Amino acid sequence: MNRSNEGTPRRSIVSGADFLHLAIEEAPSGGKSEWLAQQIRLALADRRLPMGSRLPATRVLAGELGVSRGVVTEAYQRLAEDGYLDGRGRNGTIVVGAPAATAAAKPPPTLVGPPSPRSVFTAAPEADVFDLIRTARARIDFSPGLPDVAAFPRAAWLREERRVLDRLAASDLGYGDPRGTLALRVAVANWIARNRGIRADPGEVLVVAGTAQTLTLVGQVLRDDGISAVAIEDPGSLGARQHLRNCRLDTPPVAVDSEGVRVDELRATGAAAIFLTPAHQFPTGVVLRGSRRSELTHWASESGGLIIEDDYDAEHRYDRTPVPALRSVLANNVFYAGSVSKLLAPALRIGWVLAPPKYRDALLDAKRFADLGNAALPQLVLARFMESGALERQLRHLRRHHRRRRDTMVKAIAAHLPGATVHGAAAGLHLTITFEAGFADTDVAAAALARDVKVHPLSWHCQRPRQPGLVLGYAASPPTDISEGVATLGDVLRRMSASGT
Structure with a gap:
């Protein structure tokens, strides 16, 4: 690394072939781009390429x-799609992420905290399972x-x-409107009109700290x-169920089939x-079909029934x-709940909720007494993002990005888990697989965690x-990890089948 004044590091361009010890003669004749990409991945994993480094021009x-410039360009492109590099025009190509160290370069996997993989995955549903989940770490998650x-657009966010x-x-x-800044409420009203068909006045929008806070506030108001x-869909979100139960609400299950919730x-x-x-x-990834929507509308109109609609990843659709x-x-x-946790980052803690007119004032009071409102600065930046078109561009980028990862996972499942049925792959950031075999899915998950796959x-x-089944998120994992992780799951199931467990 170059230095200006000894001992004071300066971000610099790494010297490619020398710094990475690249020996092009080792590359297969028909796969030089993938070979180069893999060599750079290894350098990222063992920190020879630290965060913020600028790679040589192609x-x-x-x-x-x-080699031809196309070989290097393709390798950089693959790494950028995997979230490791960011091309910044005249500022070059910068290292913005790194894969976990390879299995050969790291000690055997361990869990942070006392629970074993089996205790994490066989905990009773009534237990605080998420506390156990947080103690479990895996190389492939x-x-x-x-x-x-x-994929967070750092440069664009910083400009705004x-x-x-x-x-x-x-x-x-100073202290602002507990509903949120007017700029963001206007931007949200425009966003959900364009993307979700919802016509709402900015005065109806309440800015919250994500869907988790929506559930807490709505639960309090309903109570x-x-x-x-x-009631909650079955299967349905464990996290939502726990939030509602924390509000001292019962959560009777309602079955979901291929048409959606059973009204x-x-x-x-x-x-x-x-x-x-x-x-x-x-x-499951099922879309609520037209006939079920009609039934649900009749139930709500006849009984005055209320619906908490979590639109958690509706923008992410592919097929x-x-x-x-x-x-x-x-x-x-x-009660309509949305957020930017899946579009930008959960750490922003920005979401929104629209309440039925009857509950609007009560929900605003609950928000006011909870925290006086969200931080104003990130709201104003997000408003600019929404109104400038930057969020639309980010969404288009993510759709391409996630489609590739989704396709990689589906292909890997076909190769390594031929007995699995895939559900819900047409949209979202996850898919679900189910099996006919008589085994406990918690045992599969525990065995996989012991192999560093969560x-x-x-x-x-x-x-x-x-x-039995598994719910598999693919958005946060690069394609190489997806292929490796699914292969590990296949090996786990084969070993379980061979041992009769």
């Missing part, structure tokens, strides 16, 4: 290696709901943040109104409200047309017995 590295945070700060009045740094139960079962529960993920049901949000036709009965057993998200 022309320079191609000259050093004696297929947990659903994890976006590719390496500077513009916001340049124009920010001193008064904007105060005398509602004691919120006849909903009626039978007697619950006054239900939590739904209708655009891309979690975890099907979008479906409108329930809120677009049931404004008087739907997955969610489907049973975690079920309140009633169901065929």
Whole structure:
């Protein structure tokens, strides 16, 4: 690394062939780009290429290696798509992420904290399973709901943040409207109109700290109104169920089939409200079909029933047309929740909720007494992102990016898990696989975690017995990790089958 004044490091261009010890004669004749990409991955993993390093220009590295510029360009492109590099025009290609160290270069996997893999995956549903999940670390993490945070548009966000700060009045740094900044509420109203078919006034938008806070606030408001139960899809989100139960609400299960939630079962529960993920049901990926939407509309209109609609990843679709949000036709009965956790990063803690008119004031009061409102600066930056078209561009980029990872996972499942049935691959950031074999999916997940691959057993998200399965997130893992992780799952299942467990 070059240095200006000894001992004071300066970000510099690495010397490609020499610094990485690249021997082009070792590359296969028909796969030089993939070979080069793999050599750079190894350098990233063992920290020979630290974060912030600037790689040589494609022309320079191609000259050093004696290959065509296209070979280097393709290798850089693959690494950029995997989230390791970021091409910044005249500023060059920068290292922005790194894979975990290879198995040969790191000690055997260990868990942080006391729980063993088996204790993590066989914990009772009533236990605080997420506390156990947080103690488990794995080199390849297929947990659903994890976006590719390496794809966060840092440079674009920084530009907008500077513009916001340049124009920010001193008064904007004081206590603001607990509903959120007007700029963001206007931007959200425009965004959901364009993307989700929802017509809403900015005054109806309440900015919150993600869907988790939406559930806490809505649960509190419903409880105060005398509602004691919120039905939930089965299978359905374990996290949502835990948030609602933390509000002292019962969560009776309602079955989901190929058409969506079973409205006849909903009626039978007697619950006054239900939590739904209708655009891309979690975890099955089923879309709520037209006939079920009509049934649900009748239930809501006849009984005054309420719906908490979690639109958690509706923008991420690949092989099907979008479906409108329930809120677009049931404004008087739907709490609509959205966020940018899957579009940008969960760390922003920015989401929004639209309440039925009856509950709007009560929800605002709950938010005011919870925290006086979200931080203003990131709201203003996000508003600029939405209105400038930067968020649309990010979404288009992510769709291409995630489609490639989705395709890699589906292909790997076909190769290594031929007995698995894939569900919900047309949209979202995860898919679910089910098996006919009689084994416990928690045992599979525990064995995989011991091999440094983390997955969610489907049973975690079920309140009633169901065929074994796994819920696999693919957005946060590069294609090479996806292929390796699924191959490991296949080996785990073969070993279990051979041993009779």
